[in-house]
Amino acid sequence: GAVVSQHPSWVICKSGTSVKIECRSLDFQATTMFWYRQFPKQSLMLMATSNEGSKATYEQGVEKDKFLINHASLTLSTLTVTSAHPEDSSFYICSASPDRNPGNTIYFGEGSWLTVV
Amino acid sequence: DAKTTQPTSMDCAEGRAANLPCNHSTISGNEYVYWYRQIHSQGPQYIIHGLKNNETNEMASLIITEDRKSSTLILPHATLRDTAVYYCIVSSLNTGKLIFGQGTTLQVKP
Numbered sequence: 001g002a003v004v005s006q007h008p009s010w011v012i013c014k015s016g017t018s019v020k021i022e023c024r025s026l027d028f029q030a031t032t033m034f035w036y037r038q039f040p041k042q043s044l045m046l047m048a049t050s051n052e053g054s055k056a057t058y059e060q061g062v063e064k065d066k067f068l069i070n071h072a073s074l075t076l077s078t079l080t081v082t083s084a085h086p087e088d089s090s091f092y093i094c095s096a097s098p099d100r101n102p103g104n105t106i107y108f109g110e111g112s113w114l115t116v117v
Numbered sequence: 118d119a120k121t122t123q124p125t126s127m128d129c130a131e132g133r134a135a136n137l138p139c140n141h142s143t144i145s146g147n148e149y150v151y152w153y154r155q156i157h158s159q160g161p162q163y164i165i166h167g168l169k170n171n172e173t174n175e176m177a178s179l180i181i182t183e184d185r186k187s188s189t190l191i192l193p194h195a196t197l198r199d200t201a202v203y204y205c206i207v208s209s210l211n212t213g214k215l216i217f218g219q220g221t222t223l224q225v226k227p
Contacts, residue, residue: 032212034213036144036217038226043218046217105163106163106215110159111159112215113158
């Protein structure tokens with residue numbers, strides 16, 4: 001079964017509104033989680049690193065005020081797309097690892113489809 | 118992070134072994150090789166990972182060359198459900214951050 005879960009699986013929102021996507025680690029604590037986005041027929045693009053108890057680290061070119069990340073607990077990170085526009089429509093995916101040892105498995109969520117109309 | 122190079126696409130007959138190559142010539146000594154696959158409209162699925170020794174699990178085998186500059190993922194008996202995009206990724210030390218390339222689209226044919 002899934003060890004990293006995302007909610008919602010898909011969401012449709014109106015242009016100009018904000019939408020929140022949750023990422024939960026089900027069987028472990030994760031100090032760090034990662035958010036990706038994927039456009040059709042393209043690879044995953046890392047957006048940001050979510051850090052529990054501190055500010056997220058954003059990749060170059062990703063607007064931090066547009067994509068708000070909150071990592072309030074060791075099992076939950078949220079991504080809020082603010083003032084969404086149709087070009088924000090994408091597949092958003094999170095990942096987490098039980099700890100920061102690179103020898104450990106990194107698990108991905110099922111992904112969340114966002115459609116902005 | 119070390120970059121990887123994979124063929125864009127490959128075909129494999131159902132029931133035969135699928136051998137997916139990956140080049141990572143700039144890999145550092147403490148970086149692992151991870152393999153994931155993504156079936157359309159789903160999140161990436163973990164397959165296997167390794168440092169320098171060959172690894173095997175219930176899904177696949179990972180063969181890493183002695184110089185660690187390349188690796189091969191082997192699906193021993195491919196099925197139609199193995200049709201997916203396969204990503205070979207080299208990890209940064211202690212970050213959990215995975216940088217995805219374009220991957221290999223594997224098409225398993227009847």
